[in-house]
Amino acid sequence: MLVIVSLMLVIVSLTMVTVSLTMVTVSLMLLIVSLTMVTVSLMLVIVSLMLVIVSLTMVTVSLMLVIVSLRMANVSLTMVTVSLTMVTVSLRMVIVSLRMVIVSFLMVIVSFTMVTDVKQVSLCFLTFVTAVTSVISENDAKLKADNLNLKTQNQDLKRQRNTIQDMETNWTELNISRAQWSIDTYCIHNAEGKCEACRKGWSLNQKSCYVTINPNPPGGKTWTEAREYCRERNADFPVVLTEDGKNIIDKYSYGDVGDWIGLRVEDGKWKWIDGTELNQTSWNGPPVDGHCAVSTQGEGWSSVSCDLRKQWICVQDALSV
Template sequence: MAEDVNYASVVFKNKNRSRPEAKNEEETVYDEVKVKKNSTEQSPDTNDKKADGRRRHYRLLACCLVTFCVILLLGIIAICVYKKMNLTMQNQKLETQNQELEMETRNLINQIKDMEAKGNELNISRAQWSIDAYCPKDGGRRCKSCQPGWNLFQPSCYVVLDYKNSTDRKTWEEARELCKIRSSDLVVADNAEEKTYVHVNSYDRPENEGYWIGLKVEDGKWKWVDGSDLANSSWIENPTDGHCAISRQTQGWKSVKCNNRNNWICEQKSLSV
């Protein structure tokens, strides 16, 4: 606060002179006297200004709080709306997936029904084929243990596919597929008696390298087509990847490349009559 300056008149009287003289010779001296106002004493205008300032401060603070609350409320509303929209979209997506699954289920049921119908027809056809194959009509349906052209030995039937023309010979995989067409597989000789039978029927001809049997190298081991391991490894040389076994009368079992073209021997279970 700036200090206010007040002017006061001070009269000095001379006691040695008579009153009239003293009165005539009165001197008026003006001096400046600085009086500090009490800090607590303020003008009404100043108090009003401070009050207005405080009110403006409170109003600004209130406005800020109201604005913050409004923004917070809008944010909450936006989050709720977003979550609701997201849930709605997920529900629609799940409904679509459910409809697709229901349609796929109906299609699978129809396919199963069709397969069952076809399977029944196929089973009947196979049964009829088996009857005709093992029990031919010629001579009044007399059943045999093996089909015509197959030879019975122990509990199995065998057929030797022997082609003189090299173009008719097959790789190991091709020969196995042709055996499967005949409801059989390449021969599995898992005992000495069967090995001898296969060995005898592996005809030795100059133009014939040998006959495929159901023995192949898998994972560094000799395995039969039925999944069993070769029990007696002395019957054939050490396994080599990519090799399969052939049988010859003069050489026994021999390991050759599976993509060679040879004749083959098929085996199937005999019919109990």
């Protein structure tokens, strides 16, 4: 009996050993499976890192490819999540794979951080490129505007140069014409064949030539008309600043009609035609708008309406001979 019992115990022991061996085998297989899953997860992490590297390269090449790389990064993150799930399952089967899973997880975090940094860098780079492009566009527009202004100024300068050249030509022709006119007026018509200081009919007094225009009625002119007559002959009304000058004007005033001189009322004041004001208030009456001064021989000056028709005196510089 004891032998039988011993045999049975041996059989039971062998059976238990067999069961134990079977369990060990199963445990080893589970360990192999977990290791395989960890390997797969690591491969996926490597793939994700390669995708991140590709995305970084594409960011450098073109900003448009950044979007594609980010999408690929999202896919890689999804794959990493799956790998993490598998690692979590493997952790329950084998403790040894825990460190490797933690390493893979840290690598995923690093890859995610790198992707985030790349995104920020790309955004900064995009902002920089946009700013530079804006500055270049503004400078280009400014240069174009400056170029257009320079062209316009150049055209204006050319027109001004042409105008000046025309003026110089006209001035030269005018000087020649005036020189010829001076010769005709002051020299040719002189009986003695010499040039005179004043043209025929004009009187020399000091360095000026005077003439009194005394037309028969109704040949008188208004102050404005009479001055235009003088100016057409390169002369003007006399301007008197001294007592001697006033006496000269009195000398050339004939009759009792009165002769226009270069004095009229402007802005409530007596002013000469050269813009100076009459300082000798005793020479004429108070200023009245629309009035001009006439000189009457032996009677002095008086204030009358500029629209009256009077005689007038013209004066011009004498010719140096």
